[in-house]
Amino acid sequence: MTDQRTPSALDAAPIKLSRKDFASDQEVRWCPGCGDYSILAQTQKVMPDFGVPKENIVFISGIGCSGRLPYYMNTYGFHSIHGRAPTIATGLKEARPELMVWVVTGDGDALSIGGNHILHSMRRNVDIRVVMFNNRIYGLTKGQASPTSEFGQKTKSTPSGSADYPIHPLVVALAAEASFVARAVDTQTEHLQGVLERAGFHRGSAFVEVLQNCNIFNDGAHRAFTERDVREDRQLVLEHGKPMLFGKNHDLGLRLNGVRPEIVRVGEDGITEADILVHDETSEDPTIHNMLARIYWPEFPVPIGVIRNVPRPTHDELVDAQVRDAIARQGPGDLAKVLRSGETWTVQ
Amino acid sequence: MTITKGHEVPVQELDRVTIRFAGDSGDGMQLTGTQFSRTAAVFGNDISTLPDYPAEIRAPAGSIPGVSGFQISFSSSEIHTPGDAPDVLVAMNPAALRANVRDLAPGGAIIVNSDAFTPPNLAKAGYAMNPLTDDSLRSYTVFDIPVSTLNARALDGLDMTSKQMDLTKNFFALGIMFWLYGRSMETTQAWIEEKFGGRPIVAEANRRALNAGYAFGETTEIFHTTYRVAPAHLAPGTYRNITGNEATALGQLTASKLADRQLVYASYPITPASEILHQLSGWKNFGLKTFQAEDEIAAIGAALGASYGGAMGLTGTSGPGMALKAEMLGLAVMVELPLVVIDVQRAGPSTGMPTKTEQSDLLQALFGRNGDSPIPVVAPATPAECFDYAIEAWRIALRHMTPVVYLSDAFLATGSEPWRIPELDSLPDLRVPNRTDRAGFYPYERDPETLARPWAVPGTPGLEHRIGGLEKLDVLGTISYDPDNHHRMQQLRAEKIARIARDIPPLDVFGPPEGELLILGWGSTYGAIRSAVERLQDTGRKVAHAHLRHLNPFPTNTADVVRAYDRVLIPEINMGQLRMLIRSMFLVDAEGFNLVRGKPFTISEILAKAEQVLGDPARPTR
Known part of the structure; x- marks a missing residue:
């Protein structure tokens, strides 16, 4: 393999743009009060931070309420079919590795109909940023159970309660070897901006779960730990290199008891900050990352922020390098020669 | 014609001969047939071949389902098919004999490996009596030759197990056939050198097997005649032997060169289309990229994504995969991007008979999508034509901004014939421009002649726009639910494809x-x-x-x-x-x-x- 890197949109000299440059002329048509408005706003806000000309940015979506987002971004955009956005993104990056590509998806789009493509785009480390809006319901089809709906949840399609166990999106992302895994909340706008910005600067497969409220069909799905007055006690805000502390007084912490996480209070029973797990998002070993992806309210605080962030050569770079290597090794292809390969004979 | 060694046998001139090599799927019959075909092609005969092999990689040894066959017809005049009934059947075991003998022309010749006609093998083939001795083959000329024994003798002294030695018996049989038809062994000898050069014992074993078979023909007195088929009078030019899948892959590579765009081939393994992926993967030094996707849908999705980026997105599959690609093909119709889908048809429905040929995906290609979604369809008629129609598929896709389905089939894909290698400057120019001018740019504004929309690829400043599967407003390309607009767009999409008729040759x-x-x-x-x-x-x-x-x-x-x-x-x-x-x-x-x-x-x-x-x-x- 040659070590020459494939140029990325992030390598070019940054240019100055504003949030306004990224808003298209299309009227935004989500339900009033939908969490998608905030995700769109934060996305538009962070775009100028990358310094990438908007013609080099592409938003690709599937089907669902999230699928509409590309229409509102004044970049290149492709509203594709249900679950398949990662496949189009993968092909686009094969052809045009230098573009900055975002995939916008939902819990049904990414984890149900498109589950296979999420797995494989992540394991290949395709250089795409997947933002998955998780409202734990099918909204656009008016309220059926999604793969993240709660067990026993009553929806239009599950009047007796869902008999399906929900999937943990970030556990799936980690199992698929995503090189960047994070979680954010639609209403916590500054934090969301920070996570989107970090995802944008990441090279390789970034998977961001945004807990998003569908106020029509699944209102309050995340309320128990996202309401302003309970957030601090019920969320664990992850920061690289910092102990996993939370709570209004910043005195609750996570430590390992054997192989199990437990919540302890610093200052009680002789526990000090030194006993608390320190977050290392760059750890190659995913054990703690898996634990963070899995723990959830009400047993544990809900971790938000960047869980995993490891460098790995991207699929686009590797594929590009194979082409460069083939040219270096065999010389540029000679079509006339290939057409004449094998035994030939001449008829006069 | 003089025979320099061995016994003198008369030589008979024939216009055309059809041989079928048949054996167990582990007996190397495809290779034997391919070697004979290459030799006949290089000699200057017109040839046509038909491989016929089971889907199982190794069905139970000696069983009828495990029989693999390869038919070649070679001629001193122009031929169009691999021959109806073989004149000669080479059967390496009882199952091969039983599965093929009914196809043989009356009076035809059968060459068998008599060593394989053991009681267990006869039982596996369903023979109660040994057909070599019960007179049931009396209407044919049977040559029973203990191929395994003679071959083992020829390989005596080599550091190999008897099982390894027996793997070369196909070349002994090939040697006999080369002698019988007065063919040079050069092509096969060169192939052995190239293939086994790094394994001298294996190379030596195959060489000895081939030579021993040839020498056996010379010295044995069981053959009373040898045959000659003179070279055919083909059009002047340089030729090679080519299968449909090879021609398809070469045509795709060539189309990319002619269009001066990168080819991105995304595919999921499926019989009988996989060879196209194998071939194209070996040509990365042309700058093309290949992608083995996680499924058929991802394959066409990636191809469409590549086309969106301005490359030539290509995917290839067979019938069952075609069914899975339907929704993405509909999206390609809606977003009006160039894309080529290769469907190497096989026997269906469902998994059907994966290695067997059929032409049953025509209506699927034309209509197998939701909504009215017209797509151009082209279909080559011969293995060599696969090259031309790969280029034709792209000519249409690029000029008319549309997905195109290219229908090959298992017979074309694996069959072969001589192909006159074209001069590159005789091929069409496929270049089309990307839209770059931002003045007056509308994503669905159409070329007045072809009705093609502009190809405005990401990275082009000032042309940022959104496309997708929702109905588009005519010209502007924004989402539209307007009833009249939908009707107009349906008509435009239909008319765009109908107008391609102006751009293709008349039916000859x-x-x-x-x-x-x-x-x-x-x-x-x-x-x-x-x-x-x-x-x-x-x-x-x-x-x-x-x-x-x-x-x-x-x-x-x-x-x-x-x-x-x-x-x-x-x-x-x-x-x-x-x-x-x-x-x-x-x-x-x-x-x-x-x-x-x-x-x-x-x-x-x-x-x-x-x-x-x-x-x-x-x-x-x-």
């Missing part, structure tokens, strides 16, 4: 421009139809052959052609798909000839059917 007729009978075909039935029509014309019948390569839209003269004959016969390896189209579009009472057995028509089957139609005055079409 072989034979009288009007008359008693037109035999109309498409795809791999070409050879059998053409040969049958030649024979009918020789008897003075007013019979013509027309072969469609463009199945959507049809050439503009198609209506005139099908209405110019008393009768229209459409042979297809399906239940009558083209016939349904011709009848419904042109109100012609076309008759079908439909044999769906996973194998090509023979010439005599077409001939017999045509004679039956000609002899039946009851149903004139006009």
Whole structure:
């Protein structure tokens, strides 16, 4: 393999743009009060931070309420079919590795109909940023159970309660070897901006779960730990290199008891900050990352922020390098020669 | 012709010979057949081949399902098919004999490896008695040769197990055939050197097996005649032997060169299309990229994504994969991006018979999507034509901004024939520009002639726009639910594809421009139809052959052609798909000839059917 890197949109000299440059002329048509408005706003806000000309940015979506987002971004955009956005993104990056590509998806789009493509785009480390809006319901089809709906949840399609166990999106992302895994909340706008910005600067497969409220069909799905007055006690805000502390007084912490996480209070029973797990998002070993992806309210605080962030050569770079290597090794292809390969004979 | 060594045997000149090599799927029959084909092709014969192998990689040894065959016809004149009935059957075991003997021409020759006719092998093949001794093969000339024993003797002293030695017995049989038809062993010797150069013992074993077979032919007295088939008078040029899949891959590579765009081939492994992925993966130094996707949908999705980025997005599959790609093909219709989908058809429905040929995806290609979603369809007629139609598929896709389906089939894909290598400067220029001018840019503004929309690829400043599967407002390309707009867009999409008819050659007729009978075909039935029509014309019948390569839209003269004959016969390896189209579009009472057995028509089957139609005055079409 040659070590020459494939140029990325992030390598070019940054240019100055504003949030306004990224808003298209299309009227935004989500339900009033939908969490998608905030995700769109934060996305538009962070775009100028990358310094990438908007013609080099592409938003690709599937089907669902999230699928509409590309229409509102004044970049290149492709509203594709249900679950398949990662496949189009993968092909686009094969052809045009230098573009900055975002995939916008939902819990049904990414984890149900498109589950296979999420797995494989992540394991290949395709250089795409997947933002998955998780409202734990099918909204656009008016309220059926999604793969993240709660067990026993009553929806239009599950009047007796869902008999399906929900999937943990970030556990799936980690199992698929995503090189960047994070979680954010639609209403916590500054934090969301920070996570989107970090995802944008990441090279390789970034998977961001945004807990998003569908106020029509699944209102309050995340309320128990996202309401302003309970957030601090019920969320664990992850920061690289910092102990996993939370709570209004910043005195609750996570430590390992054997192989199990437990919540302890610093200052009680002789526990000090030194006993608390320190977050290392760059750890190659995913054990703690898996634990963070899995723990959830009400047993544990809900971790938000960047869980995993490891460098790995991207699929686009590797594929590009194979082409460069083939040219270096065999010389540029000679079509006339290939057409004449094998035994030939001449008829006069 | 003089025989320099061994016994003197008379030499008989023949115009055409058809040989079938058959054995267990582990016996190397495909390789044996391929080596004989290459040798015949390099010698200058016209050739046509038909491999026939089971889907199982190794079915139980010695069983009938495990039989693998390879038929080659070689001739001193132009031929179009791999031959109806073999003149010679080489059978490496009882199962191979039993599975193939009924296809042999009466009086044909059978060469068997008598060592394989053991009681267990006879039982596995379902023989109660040994057919070599019970006189059941009396209508054939049987040469029973203890191939395994003779071959082991020739390899004596090599550091190999007897099992390893026996793996080379196919080359002993090949050596006999080379002697019998007066062929040079050079091509195969060179192949052994190239293939096994790094493994001297294996190379030596194969060389010895080949030479021993040849020498056996020279010295044994069981053969009373040898045969010669003179070179054919092919058009001047440089030739190579080529299979349909090889020609498809080369055509794709060439199209990318002619269009001066990167080719991105995304595919999921499927019989019988996988060789195309293997071939293209080896040509990365041309700058092309290949991608083995996680499934058929991802493959076409990636191809469409590549086309969105300005590359030539290509995917390839067979029928079952085609079914999975349907929704993405519909998206390609809606977003109006160039894309080529190769469907190497095989016997269906469902998994069907994966290694066997069929023409049953025509209606799927045309209509297998939700909504009215017209897509151009092209279909090569011979293995060599696969090259031309790969280029033609791209010419249409790029010029008209549309997905195109290219229908090959298992017979074309694995069959081979001599191919006259084209000069690059004789091929069409496929270059089309990207849209770069931002003044007056609208994503769905159309070229007044072709109705193609502009190709505005990401990275182009000022042309940022959104596309997708939702209905588009005419010209502006924004989302629209307006009823009249939807109707207009449906008409535009249909008209765009219909206009391609202006851009393709007329349907060529072989034979009288009007008359008693037109035999109309498409795809791999070409050879059998053409040969049958030649024979009918020789008897003075007013019979013509027309072969469609463009199945959507049809050439503009198609209506005139099908209405110019008393009768229209459409042979297809399906239940009558083209016939349904011709009848419904042109109100012609076309008759079908439909044999769906996973194998090509023979010439005599077409001939017999045509004679039956000609002899039946009851149903004139006009």
